[in-house]
Amino acid sequence: MVEVPVAPLVKSRAEPDAAVSRPFTDSGAAPRCVEIDCVRRWFTSERLAEVEKRARRLGVGADEVLLASGEIAPDPYTYAQADAIGLDFVDLDKVPRALCPLDDEALFDAARKGLLPIYDGDVLRWAVAKPGLWMRAIIGRAKASAAIRQRFMLTTPQRLRRFVERHSVQCLHSLAAQRLRETAPEFSAAMPNRFVGPIVLVMLAVLSFLAAPQLVAHTLLFSLSALFIAGAVQRLSFLRHAGPTAPPLTNNLPLYTIIAALYRETDILPKLIAALEAIDYPREKLQIILALEPDDYPMRDAVAALKLGARYEVVLASMPPPRGKPKALNAALQYVRGDYVVVFDAEDKPEAGQLREVAAIFAADEEEMLACVQGRLTIENSDDGWLPSVFTAEYAGHFDVILPALAARDMPVPLGGSSTHARTKILRDVGAWDPYNVTEDADLGIRLARFGYRTAIASSSTYEEAPALPMAWIKQRTRWFKGWMQTWAVHARNPARLVRELGVRGALGLHFFLFGIVFAVLIQPVAWVLIGIGLLAPSLLRLDALPGWVVAFHFSALGLGYVASIIVKLEGLRRRELLTWRSGALLVARMPAYWALLSLAAWRALGQFFSRRFYWEKTDHGLARTSRRAQR
Known part of the structure; x- marks a missing residue:
């Protein structure tokens, strides 16, 4: 039998001085959320009461509240938890790829779920990187069973992410750039069209x-x-057709993921982060992914300099072509944990309650056939010249009149590319964004309709910046028109099938x-x-x-x-x-x-x-x- 190398296991002591941002106090308070028992001595009883109250209200673990607030860092917390319940801490930064039996694609699922199988000698064990209610459950089982303590180890989500990133570079490129082309070539703009006719x-x-x-x-x-x-x-x-109205809000908020694909946006990055921080949504239920290009070193340095903390995750798209926003979004999608995902551009400033409104719209869809909700885009710099002023009117006509009417008629809705909210599972099922289409948003909206899903329009707005100079405007509109040509060429390949999937009215609407x-x-x-x-x-x-x-x-x-x-x-x-x-x-x-x-x-x-x-x-x-x- 081939000897399997042993994983690096560390029994580490917590380092409270580096873990918290305030002096710790022995509160003597009775434990109420067992997942923070290991760090109770670091906080006052008043603060712990606030944390536990918020955790109960949101339906999350108390440790998630502390981690999201930045009052404790992932490594010290996980060290302390491992010590408290007698589990090993595994440093995945030192674990060889050969110790994990999963194939490269399954590694992304492991990163999303926070569970990674690792061989320790000839014994298969599980590295757990799941704070919250799952941690609460494993604590109870670990204290009662030595077998559980032998089977599970603790690590941090960040170390698990780094392990996956190191060992799945080629797979990430395949998933981000080629998945749609390989699984549904009839929907890919990469496949050649016959222009003989x-x-x-x-x-x-x-x-x-x-x-x-x-x-x-x-x-x-x-x-x-x-x-x-x-x-x-x-x-x-x-x-x-009247414009959209906001539905009654729901208190049962799901885990939400924000993706922002950034390229050469160093000047506007602080404004984007400020806009994201202003969103009214529990930070414990919000995952934020910044998708960057590997060779955009100024952008990577700018993100690192902001010290955004564990709540912000950076995903690097792969270098080989095609380059562009849709491939970066597909790369980020492999790490998305949220039930819903929304895309924002670098210059976007969404209204604070947008995610709450869209969550309520999705919650009202009992049949779960609503795949996407498009936020209304509007121009912010209308007074920068005559082009932005007309652009403002064009956006108003498009997002406040045309798209709501298309959605009300259950017709295909060409999406706007930003403030596009989608059910994560459905997005993956239909092949996500086409990296070969330069208006991946419009194409995705049509494809969702062809799969039988609906799109709705939110009443919430997102402010965007319009090009003020003619050449900049022409370049942007060139890409939009070219993308519409690509999208029409893809979906007009099989007219009979298009009519079967969209109906006569939907097919004619698409062509028009x-x-x-x-x-x-x-x-x-x-x-x-x-x-x-x-x-x-x-x-x-x-x-x-x-x-x-x-x-x-x-x-x-x-x-x-x-x-x-x-x-x-x-x-x-x-x-x-x-x-x-x-x-x-x-x-x-x-x-x-x-x-x-x-x-x-x-x-x-x-x-x-x-x-x-x-x-x-x-x-x-x-x-x-x-x-x-x-x-x-």
Whole structure:
């Protein structure tokens, strides 16, 4: 028989002076929560009473209250607990990989559960890194049974995390970058699309235009008119649905995980941490993961310099391509312990009660078919220039009018990427985020709908920063348009299956929202050219030979599309209580320039779709000069 090396076991004494932030007092209080018996002498009886009262109210262990508050550190607490109940402390930083029988993927599950099997000689033992009620249970069993004391060891969650990180680097890359591609290739943007049909159609259209330019021009005008009318009718129909309302809050709060994927955000990091600290949610039930890129050393140094404590966990995404936010989110997902997970961007400032509201929305869903709740995004730096001001109206129309209407109709909801709350189990079941899609949020929303799940919209808002400079705005919108192209190309691969999964209305809504909007923006300059020719030289396209009502129909259709778009934005501003005569007039005056920039970004996105499809064009944050949230 092959001899298995013995794990490094340490019987350690606690070090109270390094463990607590205040002098310890012998309170003489009767034990009430056995999980803190080992550290009672370090605290006053008044403080212990507060801790135990909070633990009972939240349904957590009293040790979790002390650990979350930072009054005691994980290592000293675990040393003290091991001494008190006669368990060994195992230093996983010194344990070889060969002593753990789990495969690499199962290591992540061990990190989430806080239980790791380790061979001690030829005996399989369990390293436990689970403070709280589970610790309370094992204390009772360990005191009553020598067999239990031989079977279990104690360690800290941080040491267990480091063990998994050291030995699962390649597995992490596979899970984060390739899982969706390997398990459900039909939903992955990495798989090539067949563009033979569209290319043939384009060639036929070009040849037809050369042969009969007037006929093709008239056909194109009628097609554009129909598209603009259909879009206008749909947008105006959204106005019938009211915005979301906050449900009654629940006291039974679940464990929640926040993920923030950060890349080159050193300047804005302190503001993000301040925003996360301002969230009104029990810290004992909150896990915060900062997902960083391995080669972003300034970001890693900035996080380390803040000394955020054990409540903040850092996950490094793997280096191989594709690079970008979705792969970083997938890497962080492997360590998520929460029942629900939410994604925030670096510049986000969520309203304090957002997590409580979303927890109540999920709790009201008895069938558990509600997979996602989208928080309403709104622009903070509206006064930084004309672009942020129009961006504010666009966000208001999108998140306060369009998305609530789509959710109310049980139609696919393209998610917003930030303030996106999801059930963790469902998120894993559907393949999480597609690392090859540069708008992983919109794609995830469609995929959830295809699996039969619903999305709701929260009434709570999250403030974001809009680019104020045209080039920065164009780069951001280029990525969005390219991602919508990717998402439509993925979900249009099998039209018959799409109809079966979403129904006719849902499939048509998807085509219109993803393909129709992008196509309309792409074709908009062509429509302007045709209108210009019709006004200045109508004989070139024989528009002068058309009946007057036909020409009026074309102009009315185009105008109706633009008017409907503006009305939705104005309604969004009204619901945001931002609509005044001045803001409305400025929006109408600025929209033509905004539409022109949209077309420029869309054509740029089309070029990147064929040349740099997976390239993630980052938006710089922390440049805002004004804050609407601060003013309020």
